[in-house]
Amino acid sequence: xxxxxxxxxxxLTLTILVNLYEHKSATHxxxxxxxxxxxxxxxxxxxxxxxxxxxxxRRKYGLVPNDYAGKIYPIAKEIxxxxxxxxxxxxxxxxxxxxxELTFPGMxxxxxxxxxxxxxxxxxxxxxxxxxxxxxHSLETLTNDHHAIILCACKDxxxxxxxxxxxxxxxxxxxxxxxxxSCKKHPVLKQEINLxxxxxxxxxxxxxxxxxxxxxxxxxxxxxxNLTLNTEMTITSISSLFEYLSDCNSLAITPYKAVxxxxxxxxxxxxxxxxEVECERIFQVVEPLKLxxxxxxxxxxxxxxxxxxxxxxxxxxxx
Numbered sequence: 001x002x003x004x005x006x007x008x009x010x011x012l013t014l015t016i017l018v019n020l021y022e023h024k025s026a027t028h029x030x031x032x033x034x035x036x037x038x039x040x041x042x043x044x045x046x047x048x049x050x051x052x053x054x055x056x057x058r059r060k061y062g063l064v065p066n067d068y069a070g071k072i073y074p075i076a077k078e079i080x081x082x083x084x085x086x087x088x089x090x091x092x093x094x095x096x097x098x099x100x101e102l103t104f105p106g107m108x109x110x111x112x113x114x115x116x117x118x119x120x121x122x123x124x125x126x127x128x129x130x131x132x133x134x135x136x137h138s139l140e141t142l143t144n145d146h147h148a149i150i151l152c153a154c155k156d157x158x159x160x161x162x163x164x165x166x167x168x169x170x171x172x173x174x175x176x177x178x179x180x181x182s183c184k185k186h187p188v189l190k191q192e193i194n195l196x197x198x199x200x201x202x203x204x205x206x207x208x209x210x211x212x213x214x215x216x217x218x219x220x221x222x223x224x225x226n227l228t229l230n231t232e233m234t235i236t237s238i239s240s241l242f243e244y245l246s247d248c249n250s251l252a253i254t255p256y257k258a259v260x261x262x263x264x265x266x267x268x269x270x271x272x273x274x275x276e277v278e279c280e281r282i283f284q285v286v287e288p289l290k291l292x293x294x295x296x297x298x299x300x301x302x303x304x305x306x307x308x309x310x311x312x313x314x315x316x317x318x319x
Contacts, residue, residue: 008050011083013043014076017055020044021073022133023106024062028239055231056132061246062240064296081144084130098303101141101148105291106133106236107206110309111258111318112151119310127303133237136208138172139163139294147304149311152210153255153289159210160294168297172315175255176288178274179240182251189270194278199227203254206241207289218253220286224243242269255289258318290319 012035019029026044030037035190048055056063065073084101104112113131120127132138134152139160141148154160180198182188191197199222203300207214213234215223217296222229232250235241241252246268253274254260260271293311295304 005303008046009079013047015080016040016043016049016075017069018073018080019057019132019308020063021065021069021076022135023237023240024064024235025237025239025243026063028237060231060244062237062243074137078140081141084145098126098147098301099130100304100307101145101206102129102131103134103138103141103148103150103152104131105151105153105207105256107238107241107254108256108258108318109133110238110262111256112314115314115318116307116310119314123306125303125306127307129307134208139210142167142294142296146299148295149304149308150294151291151311151315152294153207153214153291155214155287155289157290157292158290163210164190164211166296168295170293170295171290172312173291173319174288175291175319176279176280176283177255177257178282179256179271180253180274181245181250181254181259181269181271183246183248184268184270186249186251186270188251193272193274194283195221196227198251198253199229202230202232202248202250204241204244204250205231206236206252206254207314208234208236212214214289216253217282217286217288221282224285242267245269261318269311292316 015033016029019033020026024286025030026037026040030040043190044056051068053068054066055069056065109131116129138150138152144152151172151177157171160167161167180193188197188201195218198218203219205213205216207216207218219231235244244250245252260273263269263271293308295308
Protein backbone atom coordinates (compact mmCIF):
# COMPACT_ATOMS: atom_id res chain seq x y z
CA UNK A 1 0.00 0.00 0.00
CA UNK A 2 1.32 3.44 -0.95
CA UNK A 3 2.56 5.83 1.80
CA UNK A 4 -0.09 8.18 3.18
CA UNK A 5 0.43 11.79 2.05
CA UNK A 6 -0.09 13.43 5.45
CA UNK A 7 0.34 16.95 4.06
CA UNK A 8 -2.93 16.49 2.15
CA UNK A 9 -4.86 15.27 5.20
CA UNK A 10 -6.78 18.07 6.96
CA UNK A 11 -8.66 18.16 10.26
CA LEU A 12 -12.09 18.59 8.64
CA THR A 13 -11.62 15.42 6.60
CA LEU A 14 -10.62 13.50 9.73
CA THR A 15 -13.61 14.92 11.62
CA ILE A 16 -15.94 13.80 8.85
CA LEU A 17 -14.36 10.33 8.77
CA VAL A 18 -14.79 9.96 12.55
CA ASN A 19 -18.44 11.00 12.41
CA LEU A 20 -19.21 8.84 9.37
CA TYR A 21 -17.70 5.87 11.21
CA GLU A 22 -19.80 6.57 14.31
CA HIS A 23 -23.10 7.49 12.63
CA LYS A 24 -22.88 5.64 9.27
CA SER A 25 -25.01 8.31 7.60
CA ALA A 26 -23.68 11.15 5.44
CA THR A 27 -27.02 12.96 5.75
CA HIS A 28 -26.89 12.86 9.55
CA UNK A 29 -23.25 13.99 9.63
CA UNK A 30 -24.06 16.85 7.26
CA UNK A 31 -26.80 18.10 9.59
CA UNK A 32 -24.79 17.52 12.76
CA UNK A 33 -21.67 19.35 11.54
CA UNK A 34 -23.71 21.92 9.57
CA UNK A 35 -21.70 21.12 6.43
CA UNK A 36 -23.26 20.78 2.95
CA UNK A 37 -23.68 17.20 1.75
CA UNK A 38 -21.52 18.02 -1.28
CA UNK A 39 -18.64 18.96 1.06
CA UNK A 40 -19.05 15.66 2.92
CA UNK A 41 -18.78 13.79 -0.40
CA UNK A 42 -15.70 15.74 -1.50
CA UNK A 43 -13.90 15.15 1.78
CA UNK A 44 -14.73 11.44 1.67
CA UNK A 45 -13.42 11.29 -1.91
CA UNK A 46 -10.22 13.04 -0.80
CA UNK A 47 -9.79 10.61 2.09
CA UNK A 48 -10.22 7.63 -0.23
CA UNK A 49 -7.49 8.98 -2.49
CA UNK A 50 -5.13 9.73 0.41
CA UNK A 51 -5.56 6.33 2.08
CA UNK A 52 -5.90 4.39 -1.18
CA UNK A 53 -8.98 2.59 0.12
CA UNK A 54 -12.78 2.85 -0.23
CA UNK A 55 -13.12 3.07 3.61
CA UNK A 56 -16.95 2.79 3.48
CA UNK A 57 -19.38 0.55 1.62
CA ARG A 58 -22.74 2.07 0.65
CA ARG A 59 -25.78 0.12 1.82
CA LYS A 60 -29.45 1.04 1.69
CA TYR A 61 -29.36 2.10 5.37
CA GLY A 62 -26.16 4.15 5.13
CA LEU A 63 -22.38 3.89 4.87
CA VAL A 64 -20.79 0.81 6.45
CA PRO A 65 -17.10 1.16 7.41
CA ASN A 66 -14.82 -1.58 6.13
CA ASP A 67 -11.92 -3.20 8.00
CA TYR A 68 -9.42 -0.53 6.92
CA ALA A 69 -11.71 2.24 8.20
CA GLY A 70 -11.85 0.37 11.50
CA LYS A 71 -8.05 0.49 11.70
CA ILE A 72 -7.71 4.23 11.06
CA TYR A 73 -10.75 5.26 13.15
CA PRO A 74 -9.04 5.15 16.59
CA ILE A 75 -6.11 7.20 15.25
CA ALA A 76 -8.37 9.76 13.58
CA LYS A 77 -10.56 9.93 16.71
CA GLU A 78 -7.53 10.66 18.88
CA ILE A 79 -6.34 13.43 16.54
CA UNK A 80 -9.79 15.05 16.40
CA UNK A 81 -10.18 14.86 20.19
CA UNK A 82 -6.74 16.36 20.74
CA UNK A 83 -7.55 19.21 18.34
CA UNK A 84 -10.53 20.14 20.48
CA UNK A 85 -8.11 21.15 23.21
CA UNK A 86 -7.47 24.39 21.29
CA UNK A 87 -10.90 25.54 22.47
CA UNK A 88 -9.84 24.89 26.02
CA UNK A 89 -6.72 27.00 25.60
CA UNK A 90 -9.01 29.84 24.59
CA UNK A 91 -11.32 29.13 27.51
CA UNK A 92 -8.40 29.34 29.92
CA UNK A 93 -7.81 32.90 28.71
CA UNK A 94 -11.50 33.76 28.98
CA UNK A 95 -12.47 32.25 32.31
CA UNK A 96 -16.13 33.21 31.97
CA UNK A 97 -16.47 30.66 29.14
CA UNK A 98 -16.59 26.91 29.70
CA UNK A 99 -16.32 24.21 27.06
CA UNK A 100 -17.75 20.74 27.63
CA GLU A 101 -17.52 17.57 25.58
CA LEU A 102 -20.79 15.67 25.98
CA THR A 103 -21.39 12.09 24.86
CA PHE A 104 -24.81 10.42 24.63
CA PRO A 105 -26.02 7.05 23.33
CA GLY A 106 -26.58 7.32 19.57
CA MET A 107 -30.30 6.61 19.90
CA UNK A 108 -30.84 9.72 22.04
CA UNK A 109 -27.92 11.92 20.97
CA UNK A 110 -30.44 13.99 18.97
CA UNK A 111 -32.67 14.68 21.96
CA UNK A 112 -30.36 16.37 24.46
CA UNK A 113 -28.47 19.11 22.52
CA UNK A 114 -31.46 21.24 21.52
CA UNK A 115 -32.95 21.09 25.01
CA UNK A 116 -29.60 21.87 26.63
CA UNK A 117 -28.90 24.79 24.30
CA UNK A 118 -32.35 26.21 25.06
CA UNK A 119 -31.70 25.92 28.80
CA UNK A 120 -28.26 27.54 28.42
CA UNK A 121 -29.84 30.46 26.57
CA UNK A 122 -32.75 30.87 28.99
CA UNK A 123 -30.43 30.85 32.02
CA UNK A 124 -27.87 33.09 30.28
CA UNK A 125 -25.04 30.62 30.86
CA UNK A 126 -21.63 31.10 29.24
CA UNK A 127 -21.36 27.41 28.41
CA UNK A 128 -20.27 25.88 25.11
CA UNK A 129 -21.01 22.23 24.37
CA UNK A 130 -19.85 19.76 21.73
CA UNK A 131 -21.99 16.63 21.45
CA UNK A 132 -20.93 13.23 20.10
CA UNK A 133 -22.47 9.77 20.09
CA UNK A 134 -21.28 6.98 22.36
CA UNK A 135 -18.76 4.49 20.99
CA UNK A 136 -16.63 1.91 22.76
CA HIS A 137 -13.79 4.47 22.67
CA SER A 138 -15.78 7.21 24.43
CA LEU A 139 -14.43 6.64 27.94
CA GLU A 140 -10.99 7.52 26.62
CA THR A 141 -12.31 11.09 26.25
CA LEU A 142 -12.33 11.42 30.04
CA THR A 143 -8.68 10.41 30.13
CA ASN A 144 -7.80 13.52 28.10
CA ASP A 145 -10.53 15.83 29.37
CA HIS A 146 -11.68 15.53 32.96
CA HIS A 147 -14.47 18.05 32.31
CA ALA A 148 -16.21 15.80 29.77
CA ILE A 149 -19.61 14.34 30.65
CA ILE A 150 -20.64 10.95 29.26
CA LEU A 151 -23.98 9.15 29.27
CA CYS A 152 -24.08 5.48 28.31
CA ALA A 153 -26.12 2.34 28.83
CA CYS A 154 -24.64 -0.55 30.80
CA LYS A 155 -25.65 -3.61 32.76
CA ASP A 156 -23.68 -2.65 35.86
CA UNK A 157 -21.89 0.60 36.83
CA UNK A 158 -18.88 -1.53 37.78
CA UNK A 159 -18.32 -2.12 34.05
CA UNK A 160 -17.38 1.58 33.84
CA UNK A 161 -15.26 1.54 36.99
CA UNK A 162 -13.26 -1.40 35.65
CA UNK A 163 -12.07 0.97 32.91
CA UNK A 164 -10.90 3.54 35.47
CA UNK A 165 -11.50 3.30 39.22
CA UNK A 166 -11.37 7.10 39.53
CA UNK A 167 -14.48 7.63 37.43
CA UNK A 168 -17.69 8.68 39.14
CA UNK A 169 -20.70 6.73 37.86
CA UNK A 170 -24.23 7.93 38.64
CA UNK A 171 -27.30 5.90 37.64
CA UNK A 172 -29.77 8.30 36.00
CA UNK A 173 -32.45 5.83 34.93
CA UNK A 174 -33.32 2.14 34.89
CA UNK A 175 -34.35 1.31 31.33
CA UNK A 176 -37.35 -0.90 32.02
CA UNK A 177 -39.74 0.52 29.41
CA UNK A 178 -39.49 -1.01 25.96
CA UNK A 179 -40.64 0.38 22.60
CA UNK A 180 -40.94 -1.75 19.46
CA UNK A 181 -39.84 -0.08 16.21
CA SER A 182 -40.82 -1.27 12.73
CA CYS A 183 -41.84 0.02 9.31
CA LYS A 184 -45.45 1.18 9.20
CA LYS A 185 -46.55 -1.77 7.04
CA HIS A 186 -44.78 -4.47 9.02
CA PRO A 187 -46.77 -7.74 9.30
CA VAL A 188 -46.15 -7.92 13.05
CA LEU A 189 -48.57 -5.00 13.48
CA LYS A 190 -51.43 -7.22 12.30
CA GLN A 191 -50.71 -9.82 14.99
CA GLU A 192 -50.82 -9.99 18.74
CA ILE A 193 -47.53 -8.39 19.74
CA ASN A 194 -45.69 -10.51 22.25
CA LEU A 195 -42.13 -11.73 22.71
CA UNK A 196 -42.71 -14.86 20.64
CA UNK A 197 -44.11 -13.01 17.61
CA UNK A 198 -41.29 -10.42 17.76
CA UNK A 199 -38.71 -13.22 17.75
CA UNK A 200 -40.01 -14.50 14.40
CA UNK A 201 -38.51 -11.50 12.57
CA UNK A 202 -34.91 -10.32 12.04
CA UNK A 203 -33.76 -8.18 14.95
CA UNK A 204 -31.55 -5.07 15.14
CA UNK A 205 -29.52 -4.47 18.30
CA UNK A 206 -29.01 -0.78 19.15
CA UNK A 207 -26.53 -0.97 22.04
CA UNK A 208 -22.75 -0.70 22.25
CA UNK A 209 -21.08 -1.32 25.59
CA UNK A 210 -17.73 -0.33 27.06
CA UNK A 211 -15.75 -2.79 24.95
CA UNK A 212 -18.19 -4.31 22.46
CA UNK A 213 -21.90 -4.51 21.57
CA UNK A 214 -24.00 -5.52 24.56
CA UNK A 215 -27.17 -7.53 24.30
CA UNK A 216 -30.58 -5.93 24.34
CA UNK A 217 -32.59 -7.41 27.26
CA UNK A 218 -34.90 -8.98 24.68
CA UNK A 219 -31.93 -10.81 23.14
CA UNK A 220 -30.94 -12.07 26.59
CA UNK A 221 -34.50 -13.21 27.23
CA UNK A 222 -34.50 -15.19 23.97
CA UNK A 223 -31.19 -16.83 24.92
CA UNK A 224 -32.42 -17.82 28.36
CA UNK A 225 -35.62 -19.34 26.92
CA ASN A 226 -33.93 -21.02 23.93
CA LEU A 227 -36.06 -18.84 21.67
CA THR A 228 -34.47 -18.64 18.22
CA LEU A 229 -33.72 -15.03 17.25
CA ASN A 230 -31.96 -13.85 14.10
CA THR A 231 -29.96 -10.76 15.09
CA GLU A 232 -29.05 -9.11 11.79
CA MET A 233 -26.68 -6.41 12.99
CA THR A 234 -26.00 -3.64 15.49
CA ILE A 235 -27.04 -0.10 14.50
CA THR A 236 -26.58 2.64 17.09
CA SER A 237 -27.30 5.72 14.95
CA ILE A 238 -30.94 6.78 15.08
CA SER A 239 -30.90 8.09 11.50
CA SER A 240 -29.32 4.91 10.12
CA LEU A 241 -31.75 2.76 12.09
CA PHE A 242 -34.78 4.62 10.73
CA GLU A 243 -33.46 4.44 7.17
CA TYR A 244 -32.95 0.69 7.49
CA LEU A 245 -36.23 -0.14 9.24
CA SER A 246 -38.33 1.90 6.81
CA ASP A 247 -37.85 -0.67 4.04
CA CYS A 248 -37.39 -4.10 5.59
CA ASN A 249 -38.98 -6.77 7.80
CA SER A 250 -36.58 -6.24 10.68
CA LEU A 251 -37.57 -5.04 14.15
CA ALA A 252 -35.78 -3.13 16.89
CA ILE A 253 -36.54 -2.51 20.54
CA THR A 254 -35.43 0.63 22.35
CA PRO A 255 -35.96 1.69 25.97
CA TYR A 256 -35.87 5.41 25.13
CA LYS A 257 -39.10 7.42 25.24
CA ALA A 258 -37.37 10.20 23.25
CA VAL A 259 -37.24 7.91 20.20
CA UNK A 260 -40.96 7.15 20.52
CA UNK A 261 -41.79 10.84 20.92
CA UNK A 262 -39.85 11.97 17.83
CA UNK A 263 -41.82 9.83 15.37
CA UNK A 264 -44.40 11.46 13.13
CA UNK A 265 -46.47 10.54 10.08
CA UNK A 266 -43.58 11.34 7.73
CA UNK A 267 -41.00 9.18 9.48
CA UNK A 268 -42.07 5.93 7.87
CA UNK A 269 -41.52 4.21 11.23
CA UNK A 270 -44.12 2.84 13.62
CA UNK A 271 -43.45 2.58 17.35
CA UNK A 272 -45.50 1.07 20.13
CA UNK A 273 -44.77 0.52 23.78
CA UNK A 274 -44.61 -3.12 24.83
CA UNK A 275 -47.22 -4.01 27.39
CA GLU A 276 -46.35 -4.23 31.08
CA VAL A 277 -47.02 -7.96 30.90
CA GLU A 278 -44.41 -8.51 28.17
CA CYS A 279 -41.88 -6.25 29.92
CA GLU A 280 -42.39 -8.12 33.17
CA ARG A 281 -41.71 -11.39 31.34
CA ILE A 282 -38.35 -10.01 30.18
CA PHE A 283 -37.30 -8.50 33.48
CA GLN A 284 -38.26 -11.50 35.57
CA VAL A 285 -35.21 -13.23 34.09
CA VAL A 286 -33.05 -10.35 32.80
CA GLU A 287 -31.72 -7.29 34.61
CA PRO A 288 -32.74 -4.08 32.80
CA LEU A 289 -29.96 -1.88 31.43
CA LYS A 290 -29.13 1.35 33.24
CA LEU A 291 -28.44 4.79 31.82
CA UNK A 292 -25.47 6.19 33.71
CA UNK A 293 -23.64 9.53 33.78
CA UNK A 294 -19.86 9.21 33.92
CA UNK A 295 -17.66 12.10 35.13
CA UNK A 296 -14.48 12.86 37.01
CA UNK A 297 -15.36 13.83 40.59
CA UNK A 298 -12.50 16.34 40.81
CA UNK A 299 -13.68 18.32 37.78
CA UNK A 300 -16.62 20.12 39.41
CA UNK A 301 -17.10 23.85 38.95
CA UNK A 302 -20.20 26.04 38.92
CA UNK A 303 -20.88 25.42 35.23
CA UNK A 304 -20.37 21.65 35.33
CA UNK A 305 -22.59 21.32 38.42
CA UNK A 306 -25.35 23.26 36.63
CA UNK A 307 -24.92 21.25 33.42
CA UNK A 308 -25.11 17.89 35.21
CA UNK A 309 -28.20 19.05 37.09
CA UNK A 310 -29.85 20.02 33.82
CA UNK A 311 -28.94 16.65 32.24
CA UNK A 312 -30.56 14.86 35.20
CA UNK A 313 -33.75 16.91 34.74
CA UNK A 314 -33.87 16.30 30.99
CA UNK A 315 -33.34 12.56 31.50
CA UNK A 316 -36.61 12.42 33.44
CA UNK A 317 -38.37 13.88 30.38
CA UNK A 318 -36.53 12.07 27.60
CA UNK A 319 -35.92 8.55 28.92
